[in-house]
Amino acid sequence: MSSQVRLRLLPSARCLFDQPVQVKVEGLRSRQVVTMRARSTDEKGVVFGSSATYRADGSGEIDLLRDPSLSGSYVGVEPMGLLWSMKADALHKKFQKPCALNPHVVKFSVHEEDREDRMLAEVTNERLLIGNGVxxxxxxxxxxxxxxxxxxxxxxxxxxxxxxxxxxxxxxxxxxxxxxxxxxxxxxxxxxxxxxxxxxxxxxxxxxxxxxxxxxxxxxxxxxxxxxxxxxxxxxxxxxxxxxxxxxxxxxxxxxxxxxxxxxxxxxxxxxxxxxxxxxxxxxxxxxxxxxxxxxxxxxxxxxxxxxxxxxxxxxxxxxxxxxxxxxxxxxxxxxxxxxxxxxxxxxxxxxxxxxxxxxxxxxxxxxxxxxxxxxxxxxxxxxxxxxxxxxxxxxxxxxxxxxxxxxxxxxxxxxxxxxxx
Structure with a gap:
């Protein structure tokens, strides 16, 4: 991973399942094109994933609130697109999360364009079904x-x-x-x-x-x-x-x-x-x-x-x-x-x-x-x-x-x- 590239989830990497997060990347080269990915495994062991191609702005930043995906699992400005567009790695599988005690854990990552083996940054999003006190x-x-x-x-x-x-x-x-x-x-x-x-x-x-x-x-x-x-x-x-x-x-x-x-x-x-x-x-x-x-x-x-x-x-x-x-x-x-x-x-x-x-x-x-x-x-x-x-x-x-x-x-x-x- 690159020590210069930073992947951030705002306001926090820990949130409730139904709360949106702002996904931002910093420290890229000006206008650099990268592939962003999301991965998760459900309670049946099925892996779900998505990917989208983004171009950084002149400051080397990407903000999914404003920037469009150029290709991949979706196109256009979709701040939560990496989550809802995730698909199973096998046919005809539905995401299984029957028990509320287990959070939905998603790994977001940034890679050099079309190079899954060249990861630049990664962050884990813990999406809880139960808030404190429930x-x-x-x-x-x-x-x-x-x-x-x-x-x-x-x-x-x-x-x-x-x-x-x-x-x-x-x-x-x-x-x-x-x-x-x-x-x-x-x-x-x-x-x-x-x-x-x-x-x-x-x-x-x-x-x-x-x-x-x-x-x-x-x-x-x-x-x-x-x-x-x-x-x-x-x-x-x-x-x-x-x-x-x-x-x-x-x-x-x-x-x-x-x-x-x-x-x-x-x-x-x-x-x-x-x-x-x-x-x-x-x-x-x-x-x-x-x-x-x-x-x-x-x-x-x-x-x-x-x-x-x-x-x-x-x-x-x-x-x-x-x-x-x-x-x-x-x-x-x-x-x-x-x-x-x-x-x-x-x-x-x-x-x-x-x-x-x-x-x-x-x-x-x-x-x-x-x-x-x-x-x-x-x-x-x-x-x-x-x-x-x-x-x-x-x-x-x-x-x-x-x-x-x-x-x-x-x-x-x-x-x-x-x-x-x-």
């Missing part, structure tokens, strides 16, 4: 298990139930950094092939953790009701909770369905929804080896399928419907439009919508590697998730702010907001 507690109820994240301070805190398709702590832990007490519960706690039916009572029990006296002594919860964050399969569970369980004040639905999919849903020992099934003949196979599955489910508003639709007009709380217009997993934009039409038909105005052109199915917290395709896990196929990397990354930044704004707007308690610390 507690993490595994929770096991009678019929559910999850992880509870509580912010620092005395509260009271607004309560959020985070419904993810499979166990994941990223969104829950990051929301706890913003002053919410969050319980994250996976929809699938067993292998999907073993799940023949689902029970809304189990998720109602999870909601009750915030509203009843339990052994976890959640005295810091100040909510009179619960907010729900949901995505994909979790979306239909969230809709069902709003329709059948009192006390759900605000629900974020991201790229889900307006009906129940794949397995029947039961409540109080009775089936309330038969499922829409998947027609494998409608899969669209591509040369990449991944398939488009968004057309595999029948139209839920067709007369023969209406029993699978969730009666969201029964909900008392507010909805934020979010749909990616290039979702190749579910036809989420169509499903969102169907729900909006249904609510309007019943004279309801308790919703708002957000559409993201160019974004794919996997809208997550910002600044993680963008995934184009991976194994579906619920259906045994490698699928295309959709989206264009730059547009998808911008959507994640906007949505993350929108979710926090929506939850803070619809509060029934004077919740203390805390500033996360590292």
């Amino acid at each position: 507690s993490r507690l595994p929770v096991k109820g009678k019929n559910f298990q999850g992880v509870l994240f509580t912010p620092p301070g005395e509260g009271p805190f607004p309560a959020v139930l985070d419904l993810c398709t499979f166990a994941s702590e990223k969104r829950a832990s990051l929301l706890a950094n913003k002053g919410f007490v969050v319980l994250t519960v996976p929809v699938y706690s067993d292998h999907p092939d073993n799940v023949k039916q689902m029970h809304l009572d189990h998720f109602k029990e999870a909601c009750g953790l915030f509203t009843t006296t339990t052994k976890y002594e959640l005295c810091e919860v100040g909510s009179k009701g619960v907010r729900i964050a949901s995505q994909s399969k979790g979306g239909e569970i969230a809709l069902s909770l709003t329709a059948f369980v009192p006390g759900v004040e605000a629900t974020v639905w991201i790229n889900g369905c307006s009906a129940v999919l794949l397995v029947p849903l039961y409540y109080k020992n009775q089936q309330i929804f038969p499922p829409l099934l998947f027609d494998t003949s409608k899969l669209i196979h591509t040369e990449s080896g991944a398939s488009i599955m968004k057309y595999g489910f029948e139209n839920p508003v067709a007369e023969k399928n209406k029993d699978s639709l969730v009666p969201i007009e029964q909900a008392k709380g507010r909805f934020l419907f979010v749909a990616s217009e290039d979702d190749l997993c579910l036809d989420s934009k169509v499903y969102m439009d169907q729900m909006v039409e249904r609510l309007k038909h019943h004279g309801k105005e308790n919703f708002e919508t957000v559409r993201y052109p160019g974004a794919g199915h996997l809208l997550e917290a910002p600044y993680g590697p963008y995934c184009t395709s991976s194994f579906h896990r619920v259906l045994p196929y490698v699928v295309l998730w959709g989206g264009e990397a730059r547009a998808h990354a911008a959507a994640e930044v906007h949505l993350w702010s929108k979710i926090q704004e929506f939850f803070k707007t619809h509060l029934s308690c004077d919740a203390t907001q805390t500033k996360p610390k590292l």
Whole structure:
């Protein structure tokens, strides 16, 4: 490495996962062209990486806030491009960070142009999912298990139930950094092939953790009701909770369905929804080896399928419907439009919508590697998730702010907001 070249991350090389950093290089020759790289390894051992070519200014400096990438994983001015453009070194891999205790560690480096073996400077970015003072507690109820994240301070805190398709702590832990007490519960706690039916009572029990006296002594919860964050399969569970369980004040639905999919849903020992099934003949196979599955489910508003639709007009709380217009997993934009039409038909105005052109199915917290395709896990196929990397990354930044704004707007308690610390 060159002793003259310095690579800096501002304001600090240690930050929260959802915080941007300013990447700067100093000590280069005037107008020198270099290759900048980012590398990370996920919890499955898969290596992700990106690279971009930059030209220094007359003073030998590069600032990703102002300077454009000339070529590489992205082009143009993209201050966080080295992060969101990282790709796996193997096909059809999604970045795995299921446990919030482990930070996302990224190595940024500067190299002589197109010479990976000639590194000039390097710095490590430690991107934390849990800020100082946030507690993490595994929770096991009678019929559910999850992880509870509580912010620092005395509260009271607004309560959020985070419904993810499979166990994941990223969104829950990051929301706890913003002053919410969050319980994250996976929809699938067993292998999907073993799940023949689902029970809304189990998720109602999870909601009750915030509203009843339990052994976890959640005295810091100040909510009179619960907010729900949901995505994909979790979306239909969230809709069902709003329709059948009192006390759900605000629900974020991201790229889900307006009906129940794949397995029947039961409540109080009775089936309330038969499922829409998947027609494998409608899969669209591509040369990449991944398939488009968004057309595999029948139209839920067709007369023969209406029993699978969730009666969201029964909900008392507010909805934020979010749909990616290039979702190749579910036809989420169509499903969102169907729900909006249904609510309007019943004279309801308790919703708002957000559409993201160019974004794919996997809208997550910002600044993680963008995934184009991976194994579906619920259906045994490698699928295309959709989206264009730059547009998808911008959507994640906007949505993350929108979710926090929506939850803070619809509060029934004077919740203390805390500033996360590292």
